[in-house]
Amino acid sequence: xSIRFRPLRAEEVECRVxxxxxxxxxxxxxxxxRCDMRILDETLGPDKWECSYDSIDGKLFCTVGVCFDRGDGxxxxxxxxxxxxxxxxxxxKGEASDAFKRACFKWGIGRELYTAPRIWVGPENCTIKQGxxxxxxxxxxxxxxxxVVEDGQIVKxxxxxxxxxxxxxxxxxxxxxxxxxxxxxxxxxxxxxxAALQAYAAKCGGxxxxxxxxxxxxxxxxxQQHSAEWLMAVAAxxxxxADG
Numbered sequence: 257x258s259i260r261f262r263p264l265r266a267e268e269v270e271c272r273v274x275x276x277x278x279x280x281x282x283x284x285x286x287x288x289x290r291c292d293m294r295i296l297d298e299t300l301g302p303d304k305w306e307c308s309y310d311s312i313d314g315k316l317f318c319t320v321g322v323c324f325d326r327g328d329g330x331x332x333x334x335x336x337x338x339x340x341x342x343x344x345x346x347x348x349k350g351e352a353s354d355a356f357k358r359a360c361f362k363w364g365i366g367r368e369l370y371t372a373p374r375i376w377v378g379p380e381n382c383t384i385k386q387g388x389x390x391x392x393x394x395x396x397x398x399x400x401x402x403x404v405v406e407d408g409q410i411v412k413x414x415x416x417x418x419x420x421x422x423x424x425x426x427x428x429x430x431x432x433x434x435x436x437x438x439x440x441x442x443x444x445x446x447x448x449x450x451a452a453l454q455a456y457a458a459k460c461g462g463x464x465x466x467x468x469x470x471x472x473x474x475x476x477x478x479x480q481q482h483s484a485e486w487l488m489a490v491a492a493x494x495x496x497x498a499d500g
Contacts, residue, residue: 259322261299261365263405264291269369271398271415281382281394283375283415283426289353292360296320304331307356315339318355320363336362368405373413381417381425388461395454395464396420397447401434402427418447445487452494459498467494 268291274284296305304323309316321335338361340354361367377398387393401424402414414427414434422433449471453464471477471490480486 259299259324259363261295261363263368263408264366264403266400266403266414268294269400269403271375271400273394273396273398276384276392276394278379278384278392280376280378281384283377283398285369285372285375285400287357287366287369289356292357292365295365296360306333307359309352309355312339316351316355318352318359320356320359322363338362368408368410371409373410375413375415375426377415377417377425381420381423381431383419385458388458393458395451395458397451398425441484442482442487445484445491449487449491449494452491452498455498456494 264287268287269285270288271283272286274282276282296302300322306321306323308319308321310319311317317337317339319335319337321333323331323333326332336359338355338358340351340356340358342351342354357366382394382396384392384394396417396419398415399418400413401416401422402412403410404412412427414429415425416422416434417425424430424432424434450464450468453467453471456467457464472481476486
């Protein structure tokens with residue numbers, strides 16, 4: 257029995273600033289749990305995989321099971337397990353999500369991210385500001401615009417800084433602007449909200465993660481979190497607070 261999950265696509269990989277100084281910033285590549293769920297559904301079907309959680313020695317473990325057709329009409333389940341680490345905000349939820357993603361890594365989903373090169377962006381290609389803690393910060397919107405994977409290895413990677421009009425900061429065509437990605441109103445609204453939360457945190461204190469948790473506690477969050485109009489309205493609120 258074997259199964260092969262496809263490599264991640266460029267639009268499924270996100271960038272996060274790892275370290276920052278006056279000399280620039282380093283980036284990490286990551287995937288989120290929704291990406292794993294989408295690939296599991298796409299490859300197996302929603303009824304051919306499952307996940308469950310167990311607490312072992314005080315640590316939360318996630319088990320991802322995959323159903324293999326034995327050919328006699330019956331299903332044989334194979335399971336892989338891993339643990340996660342709590343996040344700074346909503347620790348339990350973050351730990352569950354991290355455990356799920358790590359268990360999916362064991363199945364091979366997104367494992368090519370472990371082969372990513374060191375990604376460094378110089379100060380000429382990003383905006384470095386001093387945070388309230390006195391340390392350099394960078395809140396630019398970096399996106400993976402090209403990703404080629406061969407035999408489980410990343411062989412081509414291009415990253416653009418959308419806060420700098422899409423200028424390529426890593427990979428082929430460095431210094432040139434990439435074509436604007438296909439419009440996705442909800443994703444664009446989420447990025448606008450995140451940028452507004454960053455501006456609000458820089459002006460009023462705290463972190464953008466704290467501010468986002470406040471948004472998630474709103475009663476309309478569950479029903480409106482995928483509404484571009486609602487997300488943009490909330491972003492406008494925080495922009496006004498940051499500018500006030």
